[in-house]
Amino acid sequence: MVGLLLGALAPAHATSGPDCSRPFSLALHDHGLLYSAETGSGIDKDIADEMARRSGCKFFVSLLPRARIWQLIESGALDFSLSGISNAQREKFASFAWCFSNRYQLLLRRDSQVQKIEDFERQRGLKLGVIRSFRYSESANRLVDKLAEQQRLVQSSGLSALFDALSAGQIQAMIIEPFDLPTLQSARIRELAQVLDFGDAPVPHGLIMSRASLSDAEQARWRELIEGMRRDGSLLRIFEKYFRPEMARAMVALP
Numbered sequence: 001m002v003g004l005l006l007g008a009l010a011p012a013h014a015t016s017g018p019d020c021s022r023p024f025s026l027a028l029h030d031h032g033l034l035y036s037a038e039t040g041s042g043i044d045k046d047i048a049d050e051m052a053r054r055s056g057c058k059f060f061v062s063l064l065p066r067a068r069i070w071q072l073i074e075s076g077a078l079d080f081s082l083s084g085i086s087n088a089q090r091e092k093f094a095s096f097a098w099c100f101s102n103r104y105q106l107l108l109r110r111d112s113q114v115q116k117i118e119d120f121e122r123q124r125g126l127k128l129g130v131i132r133s134f135r136y137s138e139s140a141n142r143l144v145d146k147l148a149e150q151q152r153l154v155q156s157s158g159l160s161a162l163f164d165a166l167s168a169g170q171i172q173a174m175i176i177e178p179f180d181l182p183t184l185q186s187a188r189i190r191e192l193a194q195v196l197d198f199g200d201a202p203v204p205h206g207l208i209m210s211r212a213s214l215s216d217a218e219q220a221r222w223r224e225l226i227e228g229m230r231r232d233g234s235l236l237r238i239f240e241k242y243f244r245p246e247m248a249r250a251m252v253a254l255p
Contacts (some may be wrong), residue, residue, distance in 0.1 A: 015208035018221045020057035025211045026080040027072070031131075031159050032179035033242045034069050034083050037063055043179070044082040046238045047099060047207075047229075054225055065157045067133035069208075070094075076212025080222075083179075084208035087135055091166035093150050097226035099235060100251045102135045102177050106143075106193050107184070112172040117196050120173060122144065129154045129162040130207045137200035140175050159183075167192060178243065178251070 028035040028044050035042035035168055045061075052059050059080075064072070072078035074093040086096050106117055114120045120128075123145060128147050132155045147153050154171050156162045163183055165171045176184065176195070183189060207226055208217045229235045230252065239248035 011126055016221070017225060018055045018057055019021040019218060022057060023058040023060055024079045025062070025077075026051075026059045026082070027062045027069045027078055028082065029064060029066045029069060029158075031066075031083075032180060034179045035063075043238060043242055046241070047082055047235070049221075050206075050229060050234055050238070051225065054228070066131060066196045067157070070133055073208055074212070074235065076210050079210055081208040083205045085135060085203050085205055093211050095211060095223075096204075096206045097219075097223040097228075098204045098206040098254055099226060100206075100239065101181075101204045101254050102251055103197070103200065103202050104139075104140045105176050105197050106107065106173050107166065107176045107180075107189075107193050107195055108173045109166065109169070109193050117143065117198065124150060124152065127152050127154050127170070127184040129156060129165050129174040131156055131158065131162065131167050134175075136175050137203050139200050143198075144175075163189070178247070181243075202251075204254055 025134060026048055028042075028048070030037045033042055034044045048059060051057075067082045069078065070090070073081060083099070084090075084094070084096060086094075106120070108114065108120065112120065112123075112126055114123060114126070117139075120126055128144065130144055130153055136144065144153065154165060156165065159180065160183075162171070162174045166174055167188065184195075207222065209222060211219075214222070226235075236248060236252045239252055242248075243251065
């Protein structure tokens, strides 16, 4: 359990905002700048704090693996999570309120001796590390699915384990995003690996809402609360804590 978040005494949307007649559950996952279990801070934690402050609702916040989060969202045992992306399967049991977008890249060991993503795909001795249940951008997903068929995926429950596997040569590549920046800036990783771009459009990420536990009307109220954070600059200010201003603006400006 990460902790209990308490909403403000005077919520910003007291009349038309979310119904706070019950406490809500929200799960974070340990992933770079999104949330660090070591420091207890991150973008997702800041967004969750702001949701509680604006709504006045109580949130029970837990830390869970991403795969478990999706299972609980589907069953209705978990109300919310953050920084999720959509696909056709997830839309059946979850809805989203978009907060930001980002691109995915391939972090590749230099000693794999390939210069293009297509070359990596063709060399059957090379393995890709992924976080269990993660989905990415279109080209990245296509690569993941093809390598899964060839039994060339190494799955992990978290980001740090993948960096360790890359350093140890157990995998030759992994898919990264801007939230992995602190590790990418380490001298060891810069020496070991290079970054290749998939060339895909930015992928929207946002608040994940369980269709099983939240009515359509409730989902709409939370979606409006997130949009209010965008309108008044609160989302941008959160991202500016972690990224350069120009990058923060680009990520919060949805495609």
